[in-house]
Amino acid sequence: MRVAIFENDGKKSQKVSKELYQKLVDAHIPIDNDDPEIVITVGGDGTLLAAFRNYQDNLQNIRFVGVHTGHLGFYTDWRDDEIDDLVISLQSDNKQSINYPLLDVKVEYYDAEPEKFLALNESTLKRINNTMVTDVYIGDQLFEKFRGDGLCISTPTGSTAYNKSVGGAVIHPGLESLQMAEIASINNRVFRTLSSPVIVASNDWITLKPTQSGDFIFSVDQEIYHNKQIKMIKYRVAKERICFAKYRHNDFWKRVNEAFIGSDYED
Template sequence: MKVAIFNNETSESQRVTKLLRAEIDRVGLEYDAAHPEVVITIGGDGTLLSAFHHYVDKLDQIRFVGIHTGHLGFYTDWRNFEIDDLVDSLVQDSGQSVSYPLLDMQAIYSDGTVDKYIALNEATIRNIIRTMVCDVYINNQLFENFRGDGLCISTPTGSTAYNKSVGGAIMDPNSIGFQLAEMASLNNRVFRTLGSPIIFGAQTKLMLRLRDVNDHVMTCDREKLRLKVQKGSRYLMELSFQVSQKKIYFARYRHSNFWNRVKDSFIGGAK
């Protein structure tokens, strides 16, 4: 098996990386950062997001494993004191995995060019100066005219991240689909939107057609791929979203209950 390590720069993550690398060498696993079969991330969910985008062109060849060295993460199953147990699981690996859906995003510009992105958590579009105005199409049919701060489009596993903070629903990670959540929409006698999150199925295509070409910013997995969408005479016209053909795979050596994580993270000691 070929293994790679992807870590953040904290002192604790650096310490765990050295320990893990030594154990990998000791048991005879092959370390290969260029063409790994298993990528072990050390840090938190942000580190795993970075690793995901670093290896995005090799997703069908890689399974991820996350070690968290700080607060509990939704993508990180192992603690920093479980290195020996993790290495034992790597040695005994039989190819077990669990997969989750991803989000395809296409940005269509005024000059006819198209940029393509893939999100593990979410994509967002907002206007940083004024109210954002766009037409929302579902399967090529006009659904509503949105006015507000912006829109967040998230995957099931990303529903506990930024999506939740803007009032989106938490989706079961076994669902195949994606979600649209509003950011501070304007709802009055003149302007009206649905005003609630919308969960789409696996075959749905969502399109956003912008009314104003100035001062928009879009993101893919938040800070990881932040882009200003206007450059000279080239400006963003449309964004489209749908469930990706690709998936992310995690090497699951033990079961981690998603709803227990949700409870621990957001509710705490409820009985």
């Protein structure tokens, strides 16, 4: 079993990463950052997102494990003081895993070649200076003409991130779906949107066709893109999935409770 360590630049994460590296060496577990079977991230959810991007071309062969050096995240199961237990789990690994849906994002431009992205959390489209006007299709049918600041399309695991902050629903990652949440929509007697999150099944898709050109901000997870003339963006549940080594993968609703409520939760 080949293991890679992927850490952020924080002092604590760097320290934990060095300790973990030595413990893996002492346990005779091969370390291979180029072609790993397991990627251990040391940091937080942002670090795991960065590792996901780094290894997304080989997701079918990789399982992720998250070690958090700050607050408990949705993708990090282990604390920094538990790396001895993590190494023991790696030594007794039997390929156990849990996998979650990803977001397939295809973008067509007026002034460039098409691009494809994978998102673990979400993708957004916003306009910088003026109201964004965008035709929204679900499947092949025109659903609405959106006017507002922007739209957020998220995965079930990403539903607790930016999606939740703009009023989207929290969705269990066992559901094969994607969600569209509005960002400051305009609703009056002249202009009208559904003004509610929309959850779409895996056999359908969402297409955005902006009616203007220029000054868009398009994002995929932590990456931001601009200065391209966007013609159309198509979102659907990806064929690819992300896998986590299921040594002690915490219950999703327990994570939600700890992150947002903080009361006692019984499994």
